[in-house]
Amino acid sequence: MEEASTSTPAPMAAKPTVVKKTMAKQFTGKREDSQLHSAVRRGDFSAVKEILSNHMESEDELRDLLRKQNQCGETALYVAAEYGDADVVAELIKYYDLEDAETKARNGFDPFHIAAKQGELDVLRVLMEEHPELSMTVDLSNTTALHTAAAQGHVEVVEYLLEAAGSSLAAIAKSNGKTALHSAARNGHAEVVKAIVAVEPDTATRTDKKGQTPLHMAVKGQSIDVVVELMKGHRSSLNMADSKGNTALHVATRKGRIKIVELLLDNNETSPSTKAINRAGETPLDTAEKTGHPAIAAVLKTRGLPSAKAINNTTRPNAARELKQTVSDIKHEVHHQLEHARETRKRVQGIAKRINKMHVEGLDNAINSTTVVAVLIATVAFAAIFTVPGQYADELSSLLPGQSLGEANIADRPAFAIFFIFDSIALFISLAVVVVQTSVVAIEHKAKKNMMAVINKLMWLACVLISVAFLALAFVVVGEEERWLAVGVTVFGATIMLTTLGTMCYWVIMHRIEASNVRKSRKESMARSRQSGLLEFSGILTKRMYAI
Known part of the structure; x- marks a missing residue:
């Protein structure tokens, strides 16, 4: 969900520190856990090796054991990856082929994805060494492990995946058109944004199905550092409009991000956006006045930004364009x-x-x-x-005259x-x-x-x-x-x-x-x-x- 707009958001004074969350051991287990699941949850490496050795005689039994999923669809390898137990993962992955290693739990994550979400870099290294193809797996919404790590702000994982799998991984978009850079920008992870832009600058101009660039996503939040990193990339994204005709300046104004608005106005490349009119017929100044942000409206007026009415009064109306716009609006409605x-x-x-x-x-x-x-x-x-x-x-002796038995x-x-x-x-x-x-x-x-x-x-x-x-x-x-x-x-x-x-x-x-x-x-x-x-x-x- 988008954050609630505030008129005077506090700028981030220092680079945010991403605290890695360690998965708590769940010793009670889950329904339909096997003995191997339980040993992995306990982190009992010797028990894991013993269970595997007891099933070595039959290849089918061993594969059934490794494929076994609990009620949540989790394999033993998934549990080990989720808990960040690199030693257990290294022992288990020896017996998993690529197909079994890609087995997804009910939440849509496979072991590689859940390790990326948890920021378990050592686990990812072990999995990549055995099956490099895991870095390209996606869930039902076409989300890669890079997307997941970027959304969580795990910069070390992001840098490793881009290095190990190649920069092309950053170009893969989800089913809604958003790349990993979109996710990192929306969640305010400046270091992740910097890492992605460094290896794949063109992703800064990629748009999702709503026509939004990563900069559109960044200005919705309060991280000035993210906006600065994106502005260092393709400056053309400053003036790109989404499917509703909104530029980054429109979005920042509507969200009430006054510091970000001032930052965008300080960039000379933003000049075309100051007069951009969206499909609602509003310039950034009109948007500020309409959404009740008087402080931003005052800044925009001080910088000389015009309203749509002022622009229309100085520009000869184009009847053909207006008709085309009207027809388009009717069509969409x-x-x-x-x-x-x-x-x-x-x-x-x-x-x-x-x-x-x-x-x-x-x-x-x-x-x-x-x-x-x-x-x-x-x-x-x-x-x-x-x-x-x-x-x-019922007795012959008691029959009356004319009566039958x-x-x-x-x-x-x-x-x-x-x-x-x-x-x-x-x-x-x-x-x-x-x-x-x-x-x-x-x-x-x-x-x-x-x-x-x-x-x-x-x-x-x-x-x-x-x-x-x-x-x-x-x-x-x-x-x-x-x-x-x-x-x-x-x-x-x-x-x-x-x-x-x-x-x-x-x-x-x-x-x-x-x-x-x-x-x-x-x-x-x-x-x-x-x-x-x-x-x-x-x-x-x-x-x-x-x-x-």
């Missing part, structure tokens, strides 16, 4: 809006997929629940026919006939649902939903039938004298069932009407708008599932 819409659509589609997945999972759960309920109703209906009140005629004792009652008919229908409906659920596999979402809608209605019917069967037997069980109990239960149960089914039917009808209105509204909206992804998402969010 449209491009930005399209990119924003594309990203929004992508995020919306992702959310829509997750919501659809939730709908599918909910439907699957409903299908499974219906199958269980259908089996339960079938079981109850089947058992009820053989456990009727009054039992059955196995006949229910209450078979002649109308209530039993009602019970038998409704219980049987409920049984066979439930069995039919079980057969369909266990035999038919609906893959397409709409087909599965339609099948579930039919099965739900059948289950409603089965529940009603089993309820009627229960009420019919209730009149038999309570007897003639307590018939009012059966009547009361019938009224109470009928009220509950009718209310429940009526409410469910109401929800189904309202859902169908609402779904029809949403489809109609969506068709009309899509005819007027191209943002179909957003409309689809809004349709999903407004779809309330009542009853299938």
